[in-house]
Amino acid sequence: MTEFNKSAGDHNQDEDSRVRKVYDHMEIVEKSRQALLSRRRFSVRHQIYIAYALVFLFALGVAAALITNIYQIKSQLQFLEFVNEFASEIQQARRYEKNFFLYGTNLDDALENIHLAKTIFVQNADQFAAILGQKQQQTFLARISAYEDLLDRLKQIQGRKPQLFKNTKLLSKIEDDLRKYGKEMIDSAQGLIKKEKDSLSRTLDRSRDIHIVSLVVLLIFLAVHAYLLVARIYSTLKRFSGYAQRIAAGDITPIIPKRRFRDEFTELAIAINEMIKEMDAREAALIQSHKMRAVGTLTAGVAHELNNPLNNIMLTIHMLMEDYKELSEQERFEMMNDIANETGRAKNIIANLLDFARESATTIETFDLRKLLEDTISLVRKQVSLSGIRIELQVAENLPSIHGDRQKLQQVFLNLILNAVDASEKGGKVQVMALPADKPNHVAIKIIDYGKGIPKHILSSIFDPFFTTKPKGKGTGLGLSVSQGIVAKHGGQIEVTSEEGSGSTFTVVLPVTTFPKEIPLI
Amino acid sequence: MSIIVISADDRAAEDQIGSRTAEITGYGRLEYGLLKEIAAKYDIEEEKLAEALEREPSLLRGMPPKKWYYYLACIEAEVLERLAADKMVTWSLAAHLYVLGISHALRVRILSDSEKMAKAVAEENGVSLQKARKILAKRQRQRVQWSQAAYGQDETDPALYDLVINLGQIDPDEAAATIAKAVGYRKFEPMTYSRKCLANLLLAAKVKTRLLETMSDIDVQSRDGRVIVTTKALRRDKQKKTLAIKELAGSVEGVNFVEVHFNNDIFKEAAQSLR
Amino acid sequence: MAERLEILLLDDEPIVGKRLKPALEKSGCKVEVFENPLEAMDRLEQKRFDIVVTDIRMDEMDGLQVLERVLAKWPQTKVIMITGYAMMALARESMEKGAFDFIAKPFRPDDLRRVIAKAAKALGSSIDFNTAGSKQS
Numbered sequence: 001m002t003e004f005n006k007s008a009g010d011h012n013q014d015e016d017s018r019v020r021k022v023y024d025h026m027e028i029v030e031k032s033r034q035a036l037l038s039r040r041r042f043s044v045r046h047q048i049y050i051a052y053a054l055v056f057l058f059a060l061g062v063a064a065a066l067i068t069n070i071y072q073i074k075s076q077l078q079f080l081e082f083v084n085e086f087a088s089e090i091q092q093a094r095r096y097e098k099n100f101f102l103y104g105t106n107l108d109d110a111l112e113n114i115h116l117a118k119t120i121f122v123q124n125a126d127q128f129a130a131i132l133g134q135k136q137q138q139t140f141l142a143r144i145s146a147y148e149d150l151l152d153r154l155k156q157i158q159g160r161k162p163q164l165f166k167n168t169k170l171l172s173k174i175e176d177d178l179r180k181y182g183k184e185m186i187d188s189a190q191g192l193i194k195k196e197k198d199s200l201s202r203t204l205d206r207s208r209d210i211h212i213v214s215l216v217v218l219l220i221f222l223a224v225h226a227y228l229l230v231a232r233i234y235s236t237l238k239r240f241s242g243y244a245q246r247i248a249a250g251d252i253t254p255i256i257p258k259r260r261f262r263d264e265f266t267e268l269a270i271a272i273n274e275m276i277k278e279m280d281a282r283e284a285a286l287i288q289s290h291k292m293r294a295v296g297t298l299t300a301g302v303a304h305e306l307n308n309p310l311n312n313i314m315l316t317i318h319m320l321m322e323d324y325k326e327l328s329e330q331e332r333f334e335m336m337n338d339i340a341n342e343t344g345r346a347k348n349i350i351a352n353l354l355d356f357a358r359e360s361a362t363t364i365e366t367f368d369l370r371k372l373l374e375d376t377i378s379l380v381r382k383q384v385s386l387s388g389i390r391i392e393l394q395v396a397e398n399l400p401s402i403h404g405d406r407q408k409l410q411q412v413f414l415n416l417i418l419n420a421v422d423a424s425e426k427g428g429k430v431q432v433m434a435l436p437a438d439k440p441n442h443v444a445i446k447i448i449d450y451g452k453g454i455p456k457h458i459l460s461s462i463f464d465p466f467f468t469t470k471p472k473g474k475g476t477g478l479g480l481s482v483s484q485g486i487v488a489k490h491g492g493q494i495e496v497t498s499e500e501g502s503g504s505t506f507t508v509v510l511p512v513t514t515f516p517k518e519i520p521l522i
Numbered sequence: 523m524s525i526i527v528i529s530a531d532d533r534a535a536e537d538q539i540g541s542r543t544a545e546i547t548g549y550g551r552l553e554y555g556l557l558k559e560i561a562a563k564y565d566i567e568e569e570k571l572a573e574a575l576e577r578e579p580s581l582l583r584g585m586p587p588k589k590w591y592y593y594l595a596c597i598e599a600e601v602l603e604r605l606a607a608d609k610m611v612t613w614s615l616a617a618h619l620y621v622l623g624i625s626h627a628l629r630v631r632i633l634s635d636s637e638k639m640a641k642a643v644a645e646e647n648g649v650s651l652q653k654a655r656k657i658l659a660k661r662q663r664q665r666v667q668w669s670q671a672a673y674g675q676d677e678t679d680p681a682l683y684d685l686v687i688n689l690g691q692i693d694p695d696e697a698a699a700t701i702a703k704a705v706g707y708r709k710f711e712p713m714t715y716s717r718k719c720l721a722n723l724l725l726a727a728k729v730k731t732r733l734l735e736t737m738s739d740i741d742v743q744s745r746d747g748r749v750i751v752t753t754k755a756l757r758r759d760k761q762k763k764t765l766a767i768k769e770l771a772g773s774v775e776g777v778n779f780v781e782v783h784f785n786n787d788i789f790k791e792a793a794q795s796l797r
Numbered sequence: 798m799a800e801r802l803e804i805l806l807l808d809d810e811p812i813v814g815k816r817l818k819p820a821l822e823k824s825g826c827k828v829e830v831f832e833n834p835l836e837a838m839d840r841l842e843q844k845r846f847d848i849v850v851t852d853i854r855m856d857e858m859d860g861l862q863v864l865e866r867v868l869a870k871w872p873q874t875k876v877i878m879i880t881g882y883a884m885m886a887l888a889r890e891s892m893e894k895g896a897f898d899f900i901a902k903p904f905r906p907d908d909l910r911r912v913i914a915k916a917a918k919a920l921g922s923s924i925d926f927n928t929a930g931s932k933q934s
Contacts, residue, residue: 307881311902312812318906319816323823338812386854386882625888625899709889713899714912716888 029277032254033270042261044233051225055218062214069207076200079131082124083196087189089117090144094182097151101175107155114151118144131195140188147181150174236265243272247279283485305382309346313339366403369434369443370395376413377432384421390429391417399434399443400512404490409510412483412494416447416506419479423451423504437509442492445508454498462496523626524710526611526701529618529677530632531662532639535689539632540613542698547705552604552612560600571597575616577664578671592734594672599727606720608712618682619673620727624720626712628705631683632697635690718746725749729771737767741785747778752785760784802826802917803845807837807863808852808879817850820906821913834858838866845871848897848916850909853880853887861894868895875916879904 096110121128121144129137154174243255254273257266320327320335327335377391384391402409413432420430430449437444454462463480484494491511498504526543530536537553544551554572561568570585571593577583579590594616601615605627612621621627636658644654662678669677680686685704687697704710726744733740733751741752749771755763764782771780804826806814814830821828829846831837834855841849849867853860864876875897880887883901891899897919898912 304882307883307902308810311879311881311904312810312816314903315813315816315820315906319820322906323819335816338815342812382854385856623885625885625892707893708895709893711892713888713892713896714908715883715899715901716885718901 029254029273032256032273035257036255036262036266036269036273039257039260039262039266041263043263044229045264047229047232051229055221058214058218058221062210065210066207069203069210073200073203073207076196076203079124079127080193080196080200082120082127083189083192086117086120087186087193089113089120090182090185090189093117093147093151094186097178097182100154107151107158111148111151111155114144114148118148128192131192131199140185143181143185143188147178147185150178150181154178240265240268240272247272247276306346306349309342309349312342313346316342363406364404365406366401367406369399369402369445372402372406372410373413373432373434373445376410376417379414380417380421384417384430387421388426389421389424391421392429392431394431394433396433396435399436402443402510402512404510405486408486409490412486412508413445413447415479415483416494416508420447420449420451420504420506423449423453425451439509441512442509443512445510447506447508448503450503453500453502454496454504455500459496459498463494523608523712524705525605525608525621525624525627526705527617527621527627527629528611528613528632528701529630529683530613530634531665531678532632532634532689533614535632535634535694536613538694539697539701540611542695543701544611546698546702547609547611549609549611550604550607552601552610552615552617554614556600556604556615557597560596563600564596566593566596575614576668578668588734588738590672591738591740592731595727595731595734599724599731602720602724602727606717606724616669616672619669619675619677620723621720622723624723625716626710627716627720628685628701628710629683630701631680631686633686633688633690635688638690722746725774725776729774729777732770732774733767736770737763742771744777747776748781749774749777749779750781750783752783755784802847802913804828804848804850804913805831805837805841805846806850807831807834807855807860808850809833809855810852813852813879817906817909821910824910824913826913834860834863838863841867841870846874847920848875848877848913850877850879850913853878853891854882861891864891864894864896873920875919877909877912877916879909 090113093110093113096105096107096113099105100107100110118141121141125137125141128140132140157170239258254276255269257269316335316338320332324332373393373395377393381391417430417432424430428450430447433446433448435444435446436442463484480494487494487508487510492509495507495509496504497507526547526549528536528540528543530539540553541551543549557568557571560566561571570589573583573585574590574593575597577585579585579587597615598620601612601617602621604610605612605617605621608626618629618631621629636655640651640654640658643649643657644651647654647657649657666676666678669675675682685701687700689697692700722744725747726742726749729744729749729751730740730742733742737753739754743750743752751767751771753763753767767782768780771777802825804821806817806821806828807830808814809832811832814832818828818830829840831840834851834857837851838858849863851860851863860878860880864878867874867876876895878891878896878899879902880899881902883899888899897916900908900912
């Protein structure tokens with residue numbers, strides 16, 4: 001009864017390795033998940049929020065600039081008014097001054113005007129200073145004061161010593177000075193007005209420029225942002241449609257990060273990776289389930305084949321027990337030797353079957369096609385000859401080696417051979433040929449039967465999953481579809497030609513010692 | 523010298539043909555009357571046994587799956603025990619679902635005249651013919667589900683039988699005569715191999731009954747006194763469960779070796795479900 | 798002449814004959830062993846055996862064919878089939894073709910002895926088939 005523990009132990013080990021394989025694969029998906037998530041988050045939503053915030057801030061800045069500008073215009077207008085007033089006071093003063101000299105009118109009005117002008121100037125001294133500069137303002141003020149002084153002197157002379165008016169020399173001296181200062185003041189005031197007007201027009205121009213420039217900048221910003229947003233969404237969508245096509249074509253490697261940040265699409269990528277994980281597990285289950293079915297088919301041949309060595313062992317042991325005493329030493333030895341040999345034979349049969357049934361990780365190796373086909377045929381030979389069918393193997397000389405997953409390809413050939421045997425009449429034959437394919441750097445393996453052939457109307461659907469012509473319970477309809485999947489992953493294809501009534505030919509075309517496109521990690 | 527296993531969708535027809543066949547051949551009868559004996563032996567209510575043969579488990583009706591499987595195993599073991607005696611006609615005990623691969627068991631399916639049955643149902647329940655047909659279709663669906671759940675077989679699948687007789691065309695008496703004649707074919711004669719197969723089934727059923735009394739998820743196969751038990755267990759319980767199974771199974775007469783396998787293999791299950 | 802049960806044993810596994818010949822001879826039978834069915838058929842053409850024990854799956858000829866040809870020539874002969882490929886359909890086919898019994902490999906020498914004893918009884922001969930020496934294990 002200790003035997004039990006051993007078998008249970010083996011079972012555990014098997015289970016462990018299976019679990020490990022599934023776990024390995026989950027780890028890959030988990031790794032890409034983490035890679036996807038570890039990037040800085042910058043979602044489409046963020047991008048839109050940031051763009052809106054920027055537009056708002058820009059509008060705020062423009063508004064602030066415009067408001068300051070308007071205040072500036074307002075104060076400039078106010079000042080211009082003062083300057084105008086100031087200039088007109090001075091002009092008035094000069095007009096009275098002229099009248100005095102021409103008609104001898106009084107000087108009080110002129111004095112009053114110039115006084116007012118001076119008051120205006122002093123009151124707005126700061127502004128004047130800002131526009132004219134301190135020094136100019138001082139000279140300006142000095143001129144007004146000088147002019148006022150001259151007018152004062154003139155008035156005193158007129159009041160106290162009218163006779164002095166006879167002294168034309170003195171008068172003309174004062175008149176000249178007055179004229180000189182008056183003219184200078186008028187010129188300065190007009191200069192001031194001109195300057196102030198220029199400044200105002202500049203401020204107005206700036207206001208216009210702010211409007212135009214801000215509109216243009218806003219337009220450019222919005223255009224650029226729209227472009228970036230569309231490009232981002234569009235390129236990602238394009239990438240994902242690429243993934244979808246890739247997955248549909250059977251390449252189910254997980255999506256790895258392509259950008260430096262993560263966003264809404266990252267979640268989609270993770271979801272797709274989860275889906276891939278699921279698909280992967282299903283495909284593995286499908287391939288394995290199909291293999292187990294093939295194993296089931298083989299049991300009739302291989303497992304029953306076991307009964308022969310077992311029978312030999314059983315008979316020998318019982319006879320050994322029965323006749324132990326009567327048998328000679330040599331006879332006993334011979335019988336035990338038989339037992340040892342037959343045990344070895346049984347072991348080989350089981351090893352063969354287990355080799356095939358074992359669910360193994362994908363191992364890519366370079367191998368000889370002839371050997372693979374011979375092994376495959378020997379696996380089914382007994383069972384096939386039971387149904388009276390011959391299998392002929394022809395392999396072209398100097399055929400190059402194949403690079404790929406030996407076990408999975410064996411599954412493909414086994415499946416095709418068993419199908420061919422099923423299609424053959426009792427006493428018929430199945431030909432297996434390996435030869436260079438028409439395509440350069442490819443080999444073709446043909447499995448030919450001379451059975452009923454495949455009707456034209458179902459020829460196109462034989463590779464579809466779950467399509468079967470076998471009676472219920474006999475076939476899953478998965479063999480050819482799984483086989484085609486395996487061959488496609490090796491970069492090859494399965495072709496079929498069939499003539500109703502005279503048989504079918506399945507041709508597996510495989511590339512020579514090139515690395516397969518993608519082998520999923522199962 | 524052989525075994526006749528009859529299955530029908532109509533209990534009355536089954537009964538009639540079974541009894542008639544037993545009369546013609548002189549074979550022993552093995553039918554629902556046995557339930558009383560089984561009930562007494564295992565201390566189960568007879569109604570529960572009848573119900574287990576009829577319907578799927580339901581907690582509402584006080585028939586948890588665990589008990590259901592146990593009841594069915596009890597019936598199976600007792601029926602197989604009696605069938606080992608040869609010269610037996612059995613019906614109404616689901617033997618068609620577990621007497622498998624026995625070359626000397628003639629398996630017969632009786633198809634009732636569906637129109638006649640619909641009429642009978644319509645009269646019995648006072649409903650329209652259309653309604654009666656629906657009731658029959660539903661009953662049939664339930665039977666398929668029951669047989670799938672209990673033995674993983676669809677009992678309406680004709681491929682399961684050696685002989686299918688349509689009562690729409692053949693009278694019950696003719697059917698019984700046909701069965702009696704067919705069972706005389708050399709093909710259905712017992713031989714060392716088929717007797718051994720039956721003995722294997724019997725031993726497996728006995729062990730299964732013993733184990734299901736206290737456990738669940740048990741599958742048993744046997745060959746020449748060697749018993750292979752397949753069950754499920756968490757890793758840490760394996761050692762304990764193995765010992766318990768070996769203890770229990772070893773106590774069944776005829777068992778000289780017990781092997782325990784744990785089947786937590788999802789791929790294999792997937793493969794089996796596709797098979 | 799003391800009648801002894803004459804048995805022809807045909808199996809392409811040499812060990813089967815090597816072990817069963819002494820086993821059956823011990824029980825008082827005359828046993829001829831063949832590994833090649835064609836040679837066995839030649840022998841059967843010449844001589845009537847009481848019992849023929851034959852394997853079913855052999856390369857040169859099918860055991861069922863052997864069965865048919867033996868019964869065609871010697872209808873009285875009891876043919877016992879032994880096979881590693883025991884399946885219900887094959888068992889039924891063998892019985893239908895007139896096999897006396899059908900045994901699945903692997904079997905014990907006693908299993909075969911018991912079947913042969915049954916066959917001897919069915920032959921109705923006075924032959925004494927001695928099952929002594931067989932110890933139930």
